[in-house]
Amino acid sequence: MTFPSDTQIQITREFAAPKNLVYRAVTEPELVTRWWNAKRGEVTTCEIDLREGGKWRYVMVADEGGYEVAFHGEYKEIVPNERVVTTEAFEGAPDPDTNATTNTMTLEEHDGTTTLTVLIDCPSQFVRDAIVESGMEAGLQDAYDLLEEVAISLR
Amino acid sequence: MARQATTTDAFNAVAEPRRRQILDVLAGGERRVNDLVGVLGLPQPLVSKHLRVLREVGLVDVRREGRERIYRLDAASLKPIHDWVKDYERMWSDRFDALDEVLEQLKEKEEGSGDDDK
Numbered sequence: 001m002t003f004p005s006d007t008q009i010q011i012t013r014e015f016a017a018p019k020n021l022v023y024r025a026v027t028e029p030e031l032v033t034r035w036w037n038a039k040r041g042e043v044t045t046c047e048i049d050l051r052e053g054g055k056w057r058y059v060m061v062a063d064e065g066g067y068e069v070a071f072h073g074e075y076k077e078i079v080p081n082e083r084v085v086t087t088e089a090f091e092g093a094p095d096p097d098t099n100a101t102t103n104t105m106t107l108e109e110h111d112g113t114t115t116l117t118v119l120i121d122c123p124s125q126f127v128r129d130a131i132v133e134s135g136m137e138a139g140l141q142d143a144y145d146l147l148e149e150v151a152i153s154l155r
Numbered sequence: 156m157a158r159q160a161t162t163t164d165a166f167n168a169v170a171e172p173r174r175r176q177i178l179d180v181l182a183g184g185e186r187r188v189n190d191l192v193g194v195l196g197l198p199q200p201l202v203s204k205h206l207r208v209l210r211e212v213g214l215v216d217v218r219r220e221g222r223e224r225i226y227r228l229d230a231a232s233l234k235p236i237h238d239w240v241k242d243y244e245r246m247w248s249d250r251f252d253a254l255d256e257v258l259e260q261l262k263e264k265e266e267g268s269g270d271d272d273k
Contacts, residue, residue, distance in 0.1 A: 001243070001244045001247065011244075011247050013247075013248075013251045015251075015254065015255060015258055016255075016258070017258040017259075017261070017262055021258055021261045021262060021265070022254075022258065024261065025254055025257050025258055025261060026254075031257055031261070034253065034256075034257045035250055035251075035253035035254040035256070035257050036250060036253075037250075037253065038246050038247070038249040038250035038253065039249050039252070039253055040246070040249070116251075131243070132243045
């Protein structure tokens with residue numbers, strides 16, 4: 001995970017699978033249902049209308065606490081097996097659609113390994129911090145530059 | 156002396172770019188105040204002010220050597236900030252671990268159906 005700018009979060013991960021399979025796993029509801037929970041609960045709703053202008057909505061019920069976490073969005077751009085651009089709104093946030101992020105997912109395959117990159121563009125630094133903060137006290141402007149260099153000293 | 160509540164925890168202390176710069180320098184080893192003044196190119200009173208804030212939240216330690224005050228980073232106090240960013244990262248990491256399993260099953264299925272065609 002990196003922070004390319006004050007309003008962005010980028011997440012990258014390699015998968016030992018060709019990109020057409022990764023693409024299926026991130027776009028087919030019955031497959032998304034099996035991983036999007038991050039092992040923290042059960043995905044109870046997973047609706048995907050995979051076309052530009054189409055909507056999606058995921059709902060998870062957390063194992064711990066039993067609360068619901070719901071996200072929805074609209075697909076802006078779809079290039080099968082390559083790239084999906086979508087908005088993402090957290091329904092638990094104030095004014096979800098105004099505070100929605102724009103997520104660009106790209107898939108690159110090399111020697112049978114697929115690199116998945118998600119670039120999360122936030123409407124403001126406040127939203128970016130709130131996302132990373134996930135529930136903790138607000139007020140941080142930017143600790144990440146520091147973290148990159150200093151985290152090493154914690155090991 | 157009145158002080159803004161914004162300096163009371165490590166999160167807020169590192170929100171100030173100059174203080175992050177000081178921590179960056181101290182991450183490379185302990186420094187005398189004058190060394191920091193030299194490296195940062197800031198007036199000494201300002202550097203001292205930032206150091207005081209960092210000390211109050213426990214991000215830096217100070218020791219005396221003769222008349223010199225020598226500052227060093229207390230890395231352990233950065234851990235809450237580190238954990239805070241890590242939480243979000245861990246969520247994605249767990250998600251991708253689950254995705255790995257889904258992909259393994261997909262691959263097996265594809266290979267299985269390939270055999271059926273033969």
